[in-house]
Amino acid sequence: MVVFALIFLMTGVLIGRLVYLMVFRSEYYVEQAKDLHERERDIKAARGQILDRNGVVLAANRTVCTISVIHSQVTDPETVIRVLTKELGIDEETVRKRVEKVSSIERVRTNVDKSVGDAIRAYGLAGVKVDEDYKRYYPYDTLASKVLGFTGGDNQGIIGLEVKYDDYLQGTNGKILTLTDARGVEIENAGESRLDPVDGNNLVISIDYNIQMYAEQVAEKVMEQKQADHVSILIMNPQNGEIYAMANVPEFNLNEPFVLNYDVGTDMDAAKKQELLNQMWRNPCINDTYEPGSTFKIITASAALEQGVVTLNDNFFCPGYKIVEDRRIRCHKAGGHGAENFEQGLMNSCKQVVVKKQLEEKFEREKTTLVFDVPLIYNVNDKKSLRRTEMTKRMNDTEERKRQILRTATDLFAKKGYHGVGIDEIAEACGVVRGTVLRYFGSKQELYKEVLYGRGNPSGEYIIAACEDTSIPVTEILDRIITLTGQQFESTINYVGSEMKQEEFMQNFDVIRLPVYRRLKECMVKIIERGNREGIFRVEDPNMRAYSIVFAVFGVGESLESRQVMEAEMHEIIRRMLDL
Missing domain, CATH: 1.20.5 (Single alpha-helices involved in coiled-coils or other helix-helix interfaces)
Structure with a gap:
């Protein structure tokens, strides 16, 4: 039991x-x-294309093949080794190791041209699988290479847009499932199941193929002309920030990204080559920093226009360089642009327009607004604004000292003339040492030029202010106007004339003199109005009478070579027109 x-x-x-x-x-x-x-084989998904703004394909896919062997299904290994060695062009030892390796499936080679894959498939070798795959292909080779980037052997992005948008460009691979017996041999007539792949998304970028191509051609030409190591060009739509072109020459071949674009010889280790490749792939436009250069003129100009301290029609004169402290800053045009308004100066990318002392004087009158408000437009953080506050105080002290020296020098030059005044006398009158005057203006000659036609013409402003001072007789002010006008006329002609070719000087002669006579007209209006109030003159239209005096003097200046003679003629013209 x-x-x-x-x-x-x-x-x-x-x-x-x-x-x-x-x-x-x-x-x-x-x-x-x-x-x-079940044995599983991947069906690769096509990577999304990269297209320019007009639909031009910049990065596409080319059909390639992956050659694999299944050890358990190979019936004639020697034939398989011989055929694969011949068609794939790799050594027999490598092929033999992979064919004889006991594994469910062994890849022999990837990214094989489709024509080669079709030829291997035509042999009908047991145990040899030919699966179609995709390889990235760039139809324009080097175009925008450092922007687009490239993919690796697994079709994943490595640099550039390819890696930035890799998640969007990559698709989802499909699968092929086949049934095998216990030995791993596929069962005949058992059929197979298939999961179709999902292709990646296309990427449309703002680059324009034609603009990019032209930018690269221009960059290559400039690089050759200037013997530069590399040249970068960035073309942007200022309205919305879209990048139309980003050229970085020399570019490299995207279809052969691991081949250096210049000859470096053969004696190089792997580490050194990788370093050179990294440099070749680098995009200077987004990875490197540069001094702003002329591009910062946009900031200066927009700030001036925004604050209303300058208009597009304000006039300037470019002699070809500008003295700042102890340095001579040259305009890119050696002979200067001559007379131009603010808009033309920006179109010419003229240094003199954005650093010209007339414009600087206008900025000074709005210094507090410009320094504290404009940085907010360009998203300057609070910490920088605090540092800028301290810097602004120092700037204001410096500029006030310069204005004091200019006012004192203007007064002395008006009373004694150029040769009657020395640097030591100006420094003593300002209460500073000689070195301070020279640090700001470099020399007596440069200070004199500043007085005559720098920073909105301090000499003219001095005279205008004197017109309102009833302690100074009208006749004395007229003498000062005539003296300073003659000095300014002579200095301007000599200074500008020495910087321009004779032919160019004569063509621009009338325009060169305009600032001198414009200031004379302003001074004459002020003094005539004062003379009317004091009963010295009986001029019905001070503005028109001032114009008449200026036109008369303008005509005199065309023929007289001596400043003294010109001043004498001006005395006679003014005496006659004002009934003195």
């Missing part, structure tokens, strides 16, 4: 175990069996 009971108990346990496995765990073991007998 005991033996029977034990047998019955064991039988019950076995039955219960079978019920558990066949009923409750059946799905699990079915999946295990499928995994054991």
Whole structure:
């Protein structure tokens, strides 16, 4: 009985175990069996294309093949080794290792041209699989290479837009599932299941193929002319920030990204070559920093226009350079642009327009607004603004000292003339040492030029202010106007004339003199109005009479060579026109 009971108990346990496995765990073991007998091969998804703003394809895909072997299905290994060695062009030893390796599936080579893959497939070799794949292809080779970037052997982005938008460009691979027996041999007529791939998304960028091509051609030409190491060009739509072109020459071939774009010889280790490749792939436009240069003129100009301290029609004169402290800053046009208004100066990218002392004087009158408000437009953070506050105070002190020296020098030059005043006398009158005057203006000659036609013409402003001072007789002010006008006329002609070719000087002669006569007209209006109030003159239209005086003097200046003679003629003209 005991033996029977034990047998019955064991039988019950076995039955219960079978019920558990066949009923409750059946799905699990079915999946295990499928995994054991199914062989999985990927179907690569096509990577999304990269297109320019007009739909021109800049990065596409080329169909290639992946050659694999399944060891358990190979019936004639020697033939397989011979054929793959011949068609793939790799050494026999490498092929043999992969064919004889015992594994479910072994890749022999990827990114094989489709024509080669079709030729291998035509042999009908057992155990050799030819699966179609995709390889990145760049139809324009070097175009925008450092912008687009490239992909690696697995079709994943490595640099540039390819890696930035890799998640969007990559698709989802599909699968092919086939049934095999216990030895790994595919079961005939068992069919196969297929999961179709999902292609990646296309990427449309703001680059314009034609503009990019032209920018690269121009950059290459400039690089050759200037013997530069590299040249970068960035073309942007200022209305919305879209980049139309980003050229960085020399570019490299995107279809052969691991080949250096210049000859470096053969004696190079792997580390050195990788360093050179990294430099070749680098995009200077977004990775390197530069001094703003002429591009910062946009900031200066927009700030001036925004604050209303300058208009597009304000006039300037560019002699070809500007003295700042102890340095001579040259305009890119050696002979200067001559007379131009603010708009023309910006179109010419003229240094004199954005650093010209007339404009600087206008900025000074709005210094607080410009320094504290404009940086907010360009998103300057609070910490920088605090530092700028301290810097502004120092700037204001410096500029006030310069204005004091200019006012004192203007007064002395008006009373004694150029040769009657020395630097030491000006410094003593200002309460500063000689070195301070020279630090701001460099020399007596440069200070004199500043007085005559720098910073909005301090000499003219001095005279205008004197017109309102009733302690100075009208006749004395007229003498000062005539003296300073003659000095300014002579200095301007000599200074500008020495910087321009004779032909260019004569062509611009009338325009060069305009600032001198414009200031003379302003001074004459002020003095005539004062003379009318004091009963010295009886001029019905001061503005028109001032114009008449200026036109008369303008005509005199065309023929007279001596400043003294010109001043004498001006005395006579003013005496006659004001009935003195």
